Amino acid sequence: MTELRALTPHEAIPGEQSARSGRQRRLLRTFLPELVQLERVLAEAPASVTCQVLERVTVNDVTVPIYRADVGSDSPQAPVLLLVGGVHGLERIGSQVVIAWLANLVARLRWDEHLQALLDKVHITVLPILNPGGMYLNQRSNPNGVDLMRNAPITAQDRSAFLLGGQKLSPRLPWYTGDPAQGMEPENQALEGVIRELLPGRPFGLALDCHSGFGWQDQIWFPYAYRRRPMRRIASVMALKLIWEQAYPNHSYRFEPQSRHYLTHGDLWDYFYKQVNRAGDGTFIPLTLEMGSWRWIRKRPRQLLRLDGLFNPLVPHRHQRALRSHLPLMDFLLNAAASHRHWLPAMEDESMLREAAIMHWYRENG
Ligand SMILES: [Zn+2]
Numbered sequence: 356m357t358e359l360r361a362l363t364p365h366e367a368i369p370g371e372q373s374a375r376s377g378r379q380r381r382l383l384r385t386f387l388p389e390l391v392q393l394e395r396v397l398a399e400a401p402a403s404v405t406c407q408v409l410e411r412v413t414v415n416d417v418t419v420p421i422y423r424a425d426v427g428s429d430s431p432q433a434p435v436l437l438l439v440g441g442v443h444g445l446e447r448i449g450s451q452v453v454i455a456w457l458a459n460l461v462a463r464l465r466w467d468e469h470l471q472a473l474l475d476k477v478h479i480t481v482l483p484i485l486n487p488g489g490m491y492l493n494q495r496s497n498p499n500g501v502d503l504m505r506n507a508p509i510t511a512q513d514r515s516a517f518l519l520g521g522q523k524l525s526p527r528l529p530w531y532t533g534d535p536a537q538g539m540e541p542e543n544q545a546l547e548g549v550i551r552e553l554l555p556g557r558p559f560g561l562a563l564d565c566h567s568g569f570g571w572q573d574q575i576w577f578p579y580a581y582r583r584r585p586m587r588r589i590a591s592v593m594a595l596k597l598i599w600e601q602a603y604p605n606h607s608y609r610f611e612p613q614s615r616h617y618l619t620h621g622d623l624w625d626y627f628y629k630q631v632n633r634a635g636d637g638t639f640i641p642l643t644l645e646m647g648s649w650r651w652i653r654k655r656p657r658q659l660l661r662l663d664g665l666f667n668p669l670v671p672h673r674h675q676r677a678l679r680s681h682l683p684l685m686d687f688l689l690n691a692a693a694s695h696r697h698w699l700p701a702m703e704d705e706s707m708l709r710e711a712a713i714m715h716w717y718r719e720n721g
Contacts, residue, residue: 361405361425364397371408371420379417387491389441389450390419393483396454397424400461403474409545412488414498419487421545424457426464427474434559434692438481438685439546442503442564442623444489444496448646448667448677449565453483455678456685477693480553486542493663500526501533501540504619507626508535511618512582521620532621543623554631559695560639561595561688564624565681567646568666569616573681574645576613580622583614585717588628590700590708591638593715598698599687608684612716613643638699644684646677 372394375383384391397406408420427433440453460479463470484490488498496502505521515521521532533540539547554560578586586592596610613622624641631639648666661669668674691698700708 361407363402364400364404364406364424365402367406367408368394368398374418382417383419383491386493387419387484387487389447389454389484389490390487393422393450393454393457396458396461397422400424400426401464403464404461409482409549410541412498412541414488414491417491419491421482421485421487421542423549424481424483425479426460427478428476429478431556432558433476433478434695435478435480435553435557435561436689436692437549437553437560437562438479438483439485439562439564440482441484441486441490442542443566443568443666444486444492444494445663445666446495446565446567447490447663448567448648448674449644450484450490451678452565452644452646452681453481456682457481457483459682473689473693477689478553479689480549482546482549485546488542495529496526496531497540497542499533499540500531502530502621503540503543504623505530505532505621506539506543507621507623508539509581509621509626509629511580511620513618515619516617520618546623547627550627550631554627554637554639555634556637557635557639558637559692559699560631560637561692562624562627562639562641563644563685563688564641565644565646567648569645570647571649572607572609572647574609574611574647575684576611576616576643576645578613578622578625578628578641580613580617580619581625582618583717585612585709585713586628588632588638588640589712590705592640593708593712594698594700594704595640595691598691599684602687603683606683608644615716638695642688644681646681 404424404426407423409423410421411418438453441450486497486503489496511520518530521530522528523532577592628641668677
């Protein structure tokens with residue numbers, strides 16, 4: 356990490372911007388408008404929001420920062436909500452959704468007393484563009500050709516999906532895991548640094564990592580991706596699903612373990628889930644939002660002719676709908692993290708919820 360000191364965005368952003376030449380600024384506006392927008396949102400944030408550059412990635416001759424923004428309680432006992440976007444550079448809508456939520460939060464910080472009171476109880480950390488080099492190049496992988504979501508040191512227990520599950524053959528093919536002997540890629544090391552500093556020792560942490568490109572409908576995936584058997588904290592995931600569905604019965608997310616779809620090597624959230632939950636008594640639940648992009652294509656088959664059209668809604672009204680429709684989920688996760696004591700299962704409820712989870716998600720898989 357290049358800078359550990361948390362600055363206000365008013366201190367951090369101008370330095371980043373002034374290091375760029377006019378040509379580099381033009382290139383960023385064209386090829387990475389999400390970064391320009393993120394800097395604008397952060398520049399308008401009040402001083403209670405802090406900002407760090409975790410890492411800088413150079414592509415061609417443009418250097419792009421990986422930003423981390425924080426707001427909320429500084430108590431090490433406060434629960435945490437971690438939001439991540441842009442792990443896959445092609446899935447720009449993931450970053451845009453996280454930035455849209457951050458913009459909403461920043462706007463409300465100026466007047467919303469309820470939000471202020473909530474932030475006394477919970478800490479928020481946001482990494483809206485984890486893979487800015489890949490996004491600049493409009494490719495899934497990072498600039499080294501590594502799929503960041505296949506790059507963690509964890510191996511699938513059963514047969515993984517061919518290629519899609521992660522491959523060691525070549526960075527020219529998709530789903531390249533990288534060279535495990537070299538350690539994780541710089542973007543993932545930056546994220547790991549955040550997770551190690553932020554989560555262990557907390558009573559509760561929730562992460563949402565926003566992706567797109569798989570399936571007809573919006574899905575929420577939880578670990579594992581490397582094995583079919585349930586994770587130890589499965590009762591907590593079931594409890595979260597139940598309070599979500601009681602409060603938002605008309606929402607249409609499918610809530611499932613990733614292993615129901617396919618097994619992969621090197622899944623980041625499997626790795627972080629194991630690391631954090633092994634370390635203490637707290638509960639850390641990492642979720643992945645997979646925005647279903649196939650319906651964007653079905654409604655507009657011409658999108659197939661553009662690579663970014665496979666992963667992002669290109670029609671303005673569909674794009675706006677994607678940007679607004681996930682805000683309630685993210686608000687819910689913030690509230691659920693802040694009030695985890697009131698729904699996280701106590702010891703005596705755990706076995707019942709675990710049994711329900713197994714019946715619901717794992718029985719037919721054997
Ligand atoms: Zn993705």
